[in-house]
Amino acid sequence: AxxxxxxxxxxxxxxEAPVELRCNYSSSVSVYLFWYVQYPNQGLQLLLKxxxxxxxxxxxxxxEAEFNKSQTSFHLxxxxxxxxxxxxxxCAVSDHQGAQKLVxxxxxxxxxxP
Amino acid sequence: DAGITxxxxxxxxxxxxxxxxxxxxxxxxxxMYWYRQxxxxxxxxxxxxxxxxxxxxxxxxxxxxxxxxxxxxFLLTLESATSSQTSVYFCAISESVGQGSGKxxxxxxxxxxxxxx
Numbered sequence: 001a002x003x004x005x006x007x008x009x010x011x012x013x014x015x016e017a018p019v020e021l022r023c024n025y026s027s028s029v030s031v032y033l034f035w036y037v038q039y040p041n042q043g044l045q046l047l048l049k050x051x052x053x054x055x056x057x058x059x060x061x062x063x064e065a066e067f068n069k070s071q072t073s074f075h076l077x078x079x080x081x082x083x084x085x086x087x088x089x090x091c092a093v094s095d096h097q098g099a100q101k102l103v104x105x106x107x108x109x110x111x112x113x114p
Numbered sequence: 115d116a117g118i119t120x121x122x123x124x125x126x127x128x129x130x131x132x133x134x135x136x137x138x139x140x141x142x143x144x145x146m147y148w149y150r151q152x153x154x155x156x157x158x159x160x161x162x163x164x165x166x167x168x169x170x171x172x173x174x175x176x177x178x179x180x181x182x183x184x185x186x187x188f189l190l191t192l193e194s195a196t197s198s199q200t201s202v203y204f205c206a207i208s209e210s211v212g213q214g215s216g217k218x219x220x221x222x223x224x225x226x227x228x229x230x231x
Binding site: 036043049105 | 154159
């Protein structure tokens with residue numbers, strides 16, 4: 001079974017500052033990794049994913065994440081945030097088998113202050 | 115948009131009443147999922163389906179049942195709703211990333227906000 005820990009429940013940053021949202025996972029098998037974003041009162045949108053290949057993956061809206069197998073981490077970064085990035089961000093993991101069910105972290109609420 | 119709709123979008127009901135939520139997809143995806151979202155817990159898998167009449171339990175299946183009689187519809191039923199089932203419910207589908215890769219990514223519907231009084 002897999003588990004995901006998002007190390008910060010809330011992250012406040014100023015506009016145009018860099019941000020890192022931390023995600024650690026636990027699994028005894030190889031995994032796929034995902035970040036989803038949820039804007040206020042909306043559904044979940046896939047931000048980026050690691051399935052194989054390069055450990056640095058780029059997503060939408062200028063976000064990127066790096067898969068670190070030795071540290072079992074998949075931290076999300078953006079070099080300069082905008083007010084519109086205010087949202088909740090979820091890290092998720094699935095194994096490579098069959099239904100590829102997702103296991104989610106608890107979420108990190110990113111608040112951008114002007 | 116992966117062609118996923120959920121109905122109803124909002125529902126208020128009373129403890130002990132049955133409730134059915136519907137997820138509809140238009141793109142013939144094999145895998146469908148029901149998750150619930152609660153503060154501090156992220157999303158947790160309730161049930162999933164890997165084909166017509168093929169379903170299995172997820173992490174938090176107690177108190178829920180599902181049915182899939184056709185590819186496009188996946189129903190979630192609360193036989194006797196309780197206040198602990200007040201939540202936002204999301205349906206999802208898996209879409210293949212590259213034909214024959216064995217890799218998938220999940221897309222989510224807009225959600226149903228259920229309140230059990």
